[in-house]
Amino acid sequence: MVQRSCSCNVNRRFVTGSLLFSGLSTFPAPATKAWARVTHATARADDERFMRLALAEAALGDFPFGAIIEQSGRVLAKGHNSGKTANDPTAHGEIMAIRDFVAEHPANELEGATIYTTGEPCPMCMAAIIWTGLSRVVFAASIEELSTLLGQIMIKSDAIAAAAPFAQVEITGGVLSREALALFPR
Numbered sequence: 502m503v504q505r506s507c508s509c510n511v512n513r514r515f516v517t518g519s520l521l522f523s524g525l526s527t528f529p530a531p532a533t534k535a536w537a538r539v540t541h542a543t544a545r546a547d548d549e550r551f552m553r554l555a556l557a558e559a560a561l562g563d564f565p566f567g568a569i570i571e572q573s574g575r576v577l578a579k580g581h582n583s584g585k586t587a588n589d590p591t592a593h594g595e596i597m598a599i600r601d602f603v604a605e606h607p608a609n610e611l612e613g614a615t616i617y618t619t620g621e622p623c624p625m626c627m628a629a630i631i632w633t634g635l636s637r638v639v640f641a642a643s644i645e646e647l648s649t650l651l652g653q654i655m656i657k658s659d660a661i662a663a664a665a666p667f668a669q670v671e672i673t674g675g676v677l678s679r680e681a682l683a684l685f686p687r
């Protein structure tokens with residue numbers, strides 16, 4: 502695995518933020534060392550294979566978003582956007598995959614697993630991913646790319662992860678992004 506950058510870039514932004522906050526007496530500057538370790542990594546050999554399973558899930562969704570959770574080559578769970586059919590705006594693909602797993606298994610078995618998702622996790626989903634202990638995120642289309650097609654909350658997944666002092670997350674983006682974007686009607 503080739504790592505092209507590390508937590509440095511993410512942390513640098515927060516160091517700047519903490520300096521700004523340091524001027525406010527009611528908000529002491531957070532310790533820089535408390536920020537999470539977020540690693541950006543290039544794709545692995547099997548990433549496209551698992552992402553194609555997530556793409557197949559996305560094709561089933563109310564909006565074309567899908568996710569699968571994988572560990573040691575096994576697909577543990579899958580989900581697709583069910584916001585309309587479930588009358589639940591939080592029913593994003595990643596959330597549905599997590600719910601699919603915990604409906605049948607202890608939640609702590611998700612720790613260390615990988616989630617493949619056709620869209621970069623939104624802040625809600627990225628927070629859920631961190632709370633479940635998933636340690637690797639592979640996404641297809643980025644938030645920037647998705648924002649050209651539909652509304653997005655413009656906070657990157659690595660920014661959410663970096664703000665969780667207890668988390669260690671590896672993120673790989675851009676795996677089959679063209680295929681993911683092609684699922685949206687033009």
Ligand SMILES: [Zn+2]
Nearest residue numbers: 593622623626
């Ligand atoms: Zn989401």
